[in-house]
Amino acid sequence: MNFVVIGGDAAGMSAASRAKRNRPDLNVIVFEQTRDVSYSA
């Protein structure tokens, strides 16, 4: 299953990290328009 996330900051990276932790078999793809990932979670 593809879980696609638009936006790689607080909300997007929280979701991506936790989804992957919950279900390692999940395909998690994050699109971030900048070159930064400012993840404060």
Added chain:
Amino acid sequence: MVRRAEAFRAKQGIDLRTGHRVEVIDRKRRVVQGATREGQGFTQPYDRLLIATGAAAVNPALPGADLPGVHRLKTLEDGRRIKALLSGGGVRRVIVLGMGYVAMEMVESLRALDIEVDMLKPGPAFMPWLAPELASVVHAELGANGIGVHTGLRPQRIEAAGGGLAVVCPDATLSGQMVLAAVGVAPRSGLAQEAGLALSVANSIAVDPTLRTSDPDIFGAGDCADAYHVVTGRKTWIPLALRANRTGWAVADNVCGETVALHGVAGTAVFRVFGLEVARTGLNIAEAGEAGFEPVEATITSSTKAHSFPGASALWVSAVGDRKKGRLLGMQIVGREGAAHRINGAAVALHAGLTVAQFFQADLAYAPPFGPAWDPMLTCAGQLLKKM
């Protein structure tokens, strides 16, 4: 904190593609499409999609807002650019448009660099969302730190003048070498809107307590999405970091087959203005009136430490209750210390739906270094009870 994309890919197995901007959500084909910074197109199929596009700083709608020297502070890139310009030494005076919390944090950093600062806003009231007595304490703190605070000044245009910039208003012109605009943020909901998803308060993306948009396979989280307010039960848009993190987690759980429903937000927030902590939770008196309550307000001045304990300073507390049902609706605290964390007690009371009378019964901590025996929030609740 900034982490490299490669770290996410390798350690967590997340396929993180930076420099990739999504431009279209095609719900019929269940794909997103976009382009890289290098101009290369991409298409990605999804089974579940999360829109977590955040909020964007609003551009001041002014002629000259696009002049060099006019900046907004929203992204890390903005911050780096502004910092580099300030460390060049050519900037001696900055004009800040806006008086929200981001503007307050900016002026403190500027004064630390010994730069002169003027702040202006079109509305007549300084921080109209704060109880008047608390707002005047914050206003005085800015003045004491050498900030020019100009309310009721509506900028008409920004001009290049004498090697610097001038912000022209009907009755005054302010000049400096840089203009920083902090006139608010708006949800980045364009992708959702074009995909036909329902929008809500302030054009944020409408989501249910499980964070689903009007398309059950598409979720919305963080600053781009709305929330239920725990006091009013209505939709609201209050873009803050804890909610962004929490909604991200809830989306992950729901995508993985659990059912996590979030209660909502109380609008709890805190920021620092030089030596002051400014904290709020819930509704102020105007918001309470708009939400259909019959609001009553009490404001008190207490102390950050027990009387006669060395180093005590004033702590201002304002609380709002509903005369009809007795419920506590909101609280605000300002002081040199003890405001930021104290407010969380009131926030929990709002989640629990306590009445002012019930809150007044709460057994709160006391020792001389931390406050009077009657916590200032209790003193305020006691005064509020008498008015209700």
